[in-house]
Amino acid sequence: xxxxxxxxxxxxxxxxxxxxxxxxxxxxxxxxxxxxxxxxxxxxxxxxxxxxxxxxxxxxxxxxxxxxxxxxxxxxxxxxxxxxxxxxxxxxxxxxxxxxxxxxxxxxxxxxxxxxxxxxxxxxxxxxxxxxxxxxxxxxxxxxxxxxxxxxxxxxxxxxxxxxxxxxxxxxxxxxxxxx
Amino acid sequence: xxxxxxxxxxxxxxxxxxxxxxxxxxxxxxxxxxxxxxxxxxxxxxxxxxxxxxxxxxxxxxxxxxxxxxxxxxxxxxxxxxxxxxxxxxxxxxxxxxxxxxxxxxxxxxxxxxxxxxxxxxxxxxxxxxxxxxxxxxxxxxxxxxxxxxxxxxxxxxxxxxxxxxxxxxxxxxxxxxxx
Numbered sequence: 001x002x003x004x005x006x007x008x009x010x011x012x013x014x015x016x017x018x019x020x021x022x023x024x025x026x027x028x029x030x031x032x033x034x035x036x037x038x039x040x041x042x043x044x045x046x047x048x049x050x051x052x053x054x055x056x057x058x059x060x061x062x063x064x065x066x067x068x069x070x071x072x073x074x075x076x077x078x079x080x081x082x083x084x085x086x087x088x089x090x091x092x093x094x095x096x097x098x099x100x101x102x103x104x105x106x107x108x109x110x111x112x113x114x115x116x117x118x119x120x121x122x123x124x125x126x127x128x129x130x131x132x133x134x135x136x137x138x139x140x141x142x143x144x145x146x147x148x149x150x151x152x153x154x155x156x157x158x159x160x161x162x163x164x165x166x167x168x169x170x171x172x173x174x175x176x177x178x179x180x
Numbered sequence: 181x182x183x184x185x186x187x188x189x190x191x192x193x194x195x196x197x198x199x200x201x202x203x204x205x206x207x208x209x210x211x212x213x214x215x216x217x218x219x220x221x222x223x224x225x226x227x228x229x230x231x232x233x234x235x236x237x238x239x240x241x242x243x244x245x246x247x248x249x250x251x252x253x254x255x256x257x258x259x260x261x262x263x264x265x266x267x268x269x270x271x272x273x274x275x276x277x278x279x280x281x282x283x284x285x286x287x288x289x290x291x292x293x294x295x296x297x298x299x300x301x302x303x304x305x306x307x308x309x310x311x312x313x314x315x316x317x318x319x320x321x322x323x324x325x326x327x328x329x330x331x332x333x334x335x336x337x338x339x340x341x342x343x344x345x346x347x348x349x350x351x352x353x354x355x356x357x358x359x360x
Binding site: 043049051052057071095096098100102122123127168170172 | 224235251252307321352
């Protein structure tokens with residue numbers, strides 16, 4: 001989607017902040033699927049793909065985007081959560097079965113700044129899919145010639161281990177994998 | 181995301197084909213949330229926002245994309261489903277809580293052809309969120325100055341009523357709303 005520079009930083013809140021957890025806790029849900037009960041037979045015996053954790057949207061104006069989802073669409077949205085260690089401010093939009101994460105640059109070298117330079121009005125930035133074993137997934141994906149955007153597994157902004165797959169190996173989609 | 185022409189056509193299979201339904205039927209799920217039990221208080225008393233129905237990905241090579249999700253990621257994918265009345269061939273990727281839909285142009289005037297001209301390797305095309313009353317949603321959104329890409333509600337490729345919201349009014353994201 002015309003990305004010159006690939007944004008690697010993860011995009012959610014440190015779990016310590018617990019904001020979205022609280023939002024979620026308020027709504028009793030039965031998890032339809034988890035990686036501990038894999039839906040997918042798996043392409044490898046070593047790891048299993050899980051549910052869609054989130055769709056991340058880069059937005060040029062966080063307050064405006066927040067107002068759109070809350071006041072126009074009527075979605076349940078979090079407050080703005082600064083995640084300086086990942087260079088983003090985040091707002092979580094709870095859609096019940098999954099969530100959208102609205103991302104806005106915070107500080108210098110934000111992973112979404114370059115994206116917004118190219119996409120002035122904003123746009124879909126990445127999808128995040130859960131896996132049950134991030135190290136096994138990374139090893140297997142490397143063997144299958146999928147480029148990973150970091151040498152090692154990193155701790156993402158949810159406080160969980162993540163990797164990002166190269167968009168050119170994923171039909172132009174930046175795919176984050178997060179260990180659930 | 182650099183879209184000059186907005187793609188309006190919907191992107192899923194006619195429910196009569198029932199392919200994905202069969203895939204889903206094979207997996208007992210407890211629906212975590214439906215529009216009949218709205219999670220969202222709503223910005224309007226007239227309609228409620230629901231769950232994320234799907235994320236649509238436009239792909240230049242459907243077989244290759246299918247192989248990626250099935251053989252590399254180990255996801256459960258459908259066969260290729262031609263939906264000529266909507267100008268796309270579709271593959272459904274079941275992620276348990278929601279799905280991804282891989283779209284490839286079919287015939288002339290496909291709604292994804294222009295997108296793929298601009299995004300040669302493919303990319304995220306739209307998100308689809310469910311609503312409980314599409315007519316009420318459309319009326320309310322128009323009142324709130326959100327541009328709708330058609331004068332009237334249309335029947336989408338799932339065989340259900342849909343509208344598309346203008347990406348410039350949704351932070352660069354093409355948002356489909358489908359009556360659940």
